[in-house]
Amino acid sequence: MLVWTRTGRALAWGGGALLMLVVYGAPIIVIAMASFARQWNGVLPTGFTLDHYGTALSGDSAGQIAVSLMTGAAASLFAILVGAWAALALRALRPAPRLVLDLVFFMPSAVPSVSVGLGLLVAFSQPPVLLNGTTAMVILAHFVLISAFSYGNLSAGLKRLRPDYEQVAESLGARPHYRLIHVTLPLVLPYVVGAFGLSFALSMGELGATSMVYPPGWVTMPVGIFALTDRGNIFDASALTIVLVIVTLVVLLLLGRISNRAAR
Amino acid sequence: MPIRRNGTRPRARKLMSVATDSLGAAIAAPAFVRAGEIGSGVSFRDVTVTYGATTVLEGLNLEVEPGEILALIGPSGSGKTTALRVVAGFIKPSRGRVSIGDEDVTSLPPYARGLGMVVQNYALFPHMRVDQNVAFGLRAQNASRELIASRIDDCLAIVGMSKYARRYPAELSGGQQQRVAIARALAIRPRVLLLDEPLSALDAQIRRNMVEELARLHRDLPNLTVLYVTHDQSEALTLADRIAIMKDGRLNAFGPSRRLYHSPPSRFAAEFLGRANLLPVTVEGYEAGTELARTRFAGRVLLARPSPATSTGAKALLCVRPHAIRRAEASDANAFAGTVASVLWQGEAHHVTLDANGTVLRFAVSPVEDPPRVGADLWVSFPAEDATLIPEDANG
Amino acid sequence: MASGNAGLSPAFTLGPAPRRLIRTEAWVIPPLLVVAGVFLYPIVLILRQALSDDAGHFSFSQPLSVFRTAAFWSALEHTIEIALAASAGCIVLGLALALVLSFVGFPGSRFIARLIETFVALPTFLVALAFTFIYGSAGMLNEGLIAGLGLKSAPIDFLYSPWGVILAEITVYTPFVLRPLLAAFSLIDSAQIEVAGSLGARAGQIIREIILPAALPALLAGGSLCLLLTVNEFGVVLFIGAKGVITLPLMVYDKAIQEFDYPTACVVAIVNIILSLGLYSLYRVLLARLGGRRAGLD
Numbered sequence: 001m002l003v004w005t006r007t008g009r010a011l012a013w014g015g016g017a018l019l020m021l022v023v024y025g026a027p028i029i030v031i032a033m034a035s036f037a038r039q040w041n042g043v044l045p046t047g048f049t050l051d052h053y054g055t056a057l058s059g060d061s062a063g064q065i066a067v068s069l070m071t072g073a074a075a076s077l078f079a080i081l082v083g084a085w086a087a088l089a090l091r092a093l094r095p096a097p098r099l100v101l102d103l104v105f106f107m108p109s110a111v112p113s114v115s116v117g118l119g120l121l122v123a124f125s126q127p128p129v130l131l132n133g134t135t136a137m138v139i140l141a142h143f144v145l146i147s148a149f150s151y152g153n154l155s156a157g158l159k160r161l162r163p164d165y166e167q168v169a170e171s172l173g174a175r176p177h178y179r180l181i182h183v184t185l186p187l188v189l190p191y192v193v194g195a196f197g198l199s200f201a202l203s204m205g206e207l208g209a210t211s212m213v214y215p216p217g218w219v220t221m222p223v224g225i226f227a228l229t230d231r232g233n234i235f236d237a238s239a240l241t242i243v244l245v246i247v248t249l250v251v252l253l254l255l256g257r258i259s260n261r262a263a264r
Numbered sequence: 265m266p267i268r269r270n271g272t273r274p275r276a277r278k279l280m281s282v283a284t285d286s287l288g289a290a291i292a293a294p295a296f297v298r299a300g301e302i303g304s305g306v307s308f309r310d311v312t313v314t315y316g317a318t319t320v321l322e323g324l325n326l327e328v329e330p331g332e333i334l335a336l337i338g339p340s341g342s343g344k345t346t347a348l349r350v351v352a353g354f355i356k357p358s359r360g361r362v363s364i365g366d367e368d369v370t371s372l373p374p375y376a377r378g379l380g381m382v383v384q385n386y387a388l389f390p391h392m393r394v395d396q397n398v399a400f401g402l403r404a405q406n407a408s409r410e411l412i413a414s415r416i417d418d419c420l421a422i423v424g425m426s427k428y429a430r431r432y433p434a435e436l437s438g439g440q441q442q443r444v445a446i447a448r449a450l451a452i453r454p455r456v457l458l459l460d461e462p463l464s465a466l467d468a469q470i471r472r473n474m475v476e477e478l479a480r481l482h483r484d485l486p487n488l489t490v491l492y493v494t495h496d497q498s499e500a501l502t503l504a505d506r507i508a509i510m511k512d513g514r515l516n517a518f519g520p521s522r523r524l525y526h527s528p529p530s531r532f533a534a535e536f537l538g539r540a541n542l543l544p545v546t547v548e549g550y551e552a553g554t555e556l557a558r559t560r561f562a563g564r565v566l567l568a569r570p571s572p573a574t575s576t577g578a579k580a581l582l583c584v585r586p587h588a589i590r591r592a593e594a595s596d597a598n599a600f601a602g603t604v605a606s607v608l609w610q611g612e613a614h615h616v617t618l619d620a621n622g623t624v625l626r627f628a629v630s631p632v633e634d635p636p637r638v639g640a641d642l643w644v645s646f647p648a649e650d651a652t653l654i655p656e657d658a659n660g
Numbered sequence: 661m662a663s664g665n666a667g668l669s670p671a672f673t674l675g676p677a678p679r680r681l682i683r684t685e686a687w688v689i690p691p692l693l694v695v696a697g698v699f700l701y702p703i704v705l706i707l708r709q710a711l712s713d714d715a716g717h718f719s720f721s722q723p724l725s726v727f728r729t730a731a732f733w734s735a736l737e738h739t740i741e742i743a744l745a746a747s748a749g750c751i752v753l754g755l756a757l758a759l760v761l762s763f764v765g766f767p768g769s770r771f772i773a774r775l776i777e778t779f780v781a782l783p784t785f786l787v788a789l790a791f792t793f794i795y796g797s798a799g800m801l802n803e804g805l806i807a808g809l810g811l812k813s814a815p816i817d818f819l820y821s822p823w824g825v826i827l828a829e830i831t832v833y834t835p836f837v838l839r840p841l842l843a844a845f846s847l848i849d850s851a852q853i854e855v856a857g858s859l860g861a862r863a864g865q866i867i868r869e870i871i872l873p874a875a876l877p878a879l880l881a882g883g884s885l886c887l888l889l890t891v892n893e894f895g896v897v898l899f900i901g902a903k904g905v906i907t908l909p910l911m912v913y914d915k916a917i918q919e920f921d922y923p924t925a926c927v928v929a930i931v932n933i934i935l936s937l938g939l940y941s942l943y944r945v946l947l948a949r950l951g952g953r954r955a956g957l958d
Binding site for chain 1: 701786899
């Protein structure tokens with residue numbers, strides 16, 4: 001629209017495509033190359049091997065994949081539940097308390113993840129609630145970080161909902177809980193599914209809080225990847241990273257399909 | 265159930281009632297509107313709604329009769345939609361009471377008021393089929409399955425959407441969706457039907473059809489009370505039994521549609537309800553031998569129907585609708601002169617603007633006649649019975 | 661009559677207004693309790709640990725001793741300078757990409773926009789890991805330069821300075837400026853630009869006078885969001901692992917996990933939290949002032 005001449009447009013197109021390729025394509029491509037590489041001494045890797053994927057999909061690493069998936073599912077489920085509950089409940093409040101509580105529910109995403117981990121470590125390594133060294137701590141940490149995000153997502157979705165539907169439902173005789181179950185929730189379902197997907201992705205990539213609270217028996221993929229790079233196994237780390245990316249994308253794709261069908 | 269009449273033999277009476285029932289069922293309104301069940305009236309008593317420093321509705325006193333269609337019209341910001349929402353229960357009045365029938369509903373939540381609501385954007389639940397939408401209110405109130413099934417059939421038949429029962433709203437056009445929305449509201453047999461600008465989102469052609477549909481609906485369901493909010497005065501004139509004109513949060517004019525149109529009580533009402541030509545005149549008194557008022561305009565004597573609010577010697581506005589003005593001769597009764605300012609052809613008429621003594625009037629000339637020339641002097645007249653006087657009030 | 665009403669509960673009959681079992685407002689309490697328990701309570705405890713001395717009484721001795729160390733100030737300085745530089749970079753890159761994607765009719769620009777959205781879902785350390793492959797001392801760029809120019813040692817070593825972190829963070833966080841910009845640009849009526857073009861305006865003028873004013877809310881809001889996110893970034897800094905580049909989150913991690921020095925970690929964490937909350941308030945204020953809609957963050 002801005003550029004009228006064909007050469008101008010080709011230049012802008014080319015420049016933009018190059019920029020995007022360098023900035024966003026390169027990282028993925030490079031890690032993918034490393035994951036298949038036997039050696040990398042020069043500019044480009046040499047040799048092709050699937051050994052690294054073999055390591056990534058077996059033994060310790062396989063366990064990490066399972067851990068990440070389970071943590072992601074559990075944390076996202078709870079986060080959606082609490083986030084949706086909070087977003088729906090907040091609508092009934094007057095503007096002043098609503099703003100305050102809105103800030104409260106958003107705060108976990110405004111605070112550094114490492115500090116969240118530290119807080120959980122400090123709080124639950126002492127009575128009354130002792131969770132130190134348990135898997136619950138990891139799921140809790142992910143939950144705290146994700147709940148603010150899913151709350152925000154659902155809040156925005158609810159704001160986009162036209163009040164007409166709920167008002168007409170109420171005028172037809174539907175009591176508040178009937179209206180909630182049969183009208184409000186079905187209408188926000190696409191947002192819920194979308195929020196679940198993104199929450200899951202967030203959890204899969206979470207490192208800050210997890211590295212503060214994880215017990216030796218519950219290692220997520222990001223922590224595992226860091227351990228591998230720390231030891232110098234950069235190729236294995238790359239393979240596991242690619243697995244992480246693929247798993248995340250698959251989950252997003254599946255949930256995106258469901259969300260689209262729900263949006264009808 | 266027919267009341268037992270003394271003196272009639274039981275068997276004959278039974279035969280008679282069976283006969284009249286089946287005859288009635290064959291030709292009259294659908295099954296669910298039983299004879300004798302009347303919709304309720306609505307009454308506003310001094311209803312006021314304020315948001316902080318702004319008063320959106322002020323001291324509204326209005327009675328809606330059971331079974332009538334009352335149109336609430338006015339420009340945006342006049343408070344008409346607020347009044348409707350107060351009846352629906354979505355806005356709580358800062359002062360005043362609202363009653364439906366004999367029941368004061370001011371403190372009742374919307375779902376307990378027994379109303380049906382149709383909104384501008386239809387608001388059909390997109391995740392439910394047409395029949396599920398129609399059934400929603402009944403299911404929310406735990407009606408039996410048989411009742412729900414029969415009501416769905418009846419209501420969809422009334423609005424002519426029976427064939428679309430298993431479709432989803434996204435597959436329907438605007439007009440079709442609005443009909444389903446009406447069916448959905450009727451299904452719960454509301455005491456009052458609330459319509460909030462129901463036709464504003466539709467194309468002009470579809471809107472015309474829907475106005476006829478609504479008129480037919482009112483004929484088929486004579487006992488249904490309808491409160492109809494619109495900014496379109498032609499819808500109101502066609503459909504409503506009585507019209508309430510709102511302005512700046514207050515009730516400006518109120519009365520039966522025809523009376524309000526032929527004898528508007530205020531300048532605002534005259535100009536809002538149909539096009540109006542307003543001539544500033546001086547009232548001289550009554551014309552001898554008639555019930556008409558005698559007024560003077562630019563040296564001519566003009567007769568019109570009087571208004572109780574104007575007095576002899578005072579200034580007033582003579583309101584005559586464009587369709588009542590005809591070309592005339594200087595010698596005709598009730599005639600006056602002016603200069604033709606513009607002539608615009610619009611297919612079904614020539615629209616003529618006339619400058620008479622500084623006042624601009626509009627009227628139409630049939631397309632088969634030669635239109636007057638711009639700049640020419642022209643005499644026009646109107647029948648006295650088609651003109652009315654309005655008090656010259658600063659705020660109309 | 662009776663059959664007509666069968667099964668329809670009398671909702672329209674006289675009776676007292678239905679009482680709600682629980683006030684509607686009270687429904688917010690359960691999630692509030694959860695958040696208070698797992699988020700507010702831990703933070704209060706961090707605060708308490710930071711502000712107590714060895715005997716457990718309230719004291720400022722911990723924070724003071726931390727503030728006396730050079731390491732703390734270095735970390736704070738690095739955090740702020742990296743955040744500012746990265747956010748500035750995000751704004752520049754985001755604006756450039758948004759202009760190209762929105763206004764230079766592009767086959768597949770929608771697809772690319774979706775791709776960039778997906779990038780946001782990926783872990784941040786991915787970029788850092790890739791950068792060690794590309795810009796590291798044994799990475800592609802250096803090897804290429806050594807081979808091509810016949811050098812003795814790796815000329816490029818910015819990766820192990822704050823610049824490496826900044827570049828990585830620009831890559832990761834530009835989408836947070838790009839998305840609101842794309843949304844804001846999509847709200848611009850294309851007719852405006854076409855009319856301007858027909859009146860003789862060149863691209864530069866159109867950008868300056870029509871597009872940028874529309875972009876400003878999104879730029880400001882997105883930029884402040886980037887500030888917040890880069891101040892708190894941990895994965896990138898950890899993975900690049902440069903010796904001299906310590907940020908506040910990394911310092912908290914080191915103190916707590918490597919050195920078991922919880923009091924110091926708590927003090928640094930509190931500083932980090934205060935900085936974040938301040939930036940978050942700035943972000944919210946900007947959103948409120950500029951209108952979420954226009955900032956494309958609706």
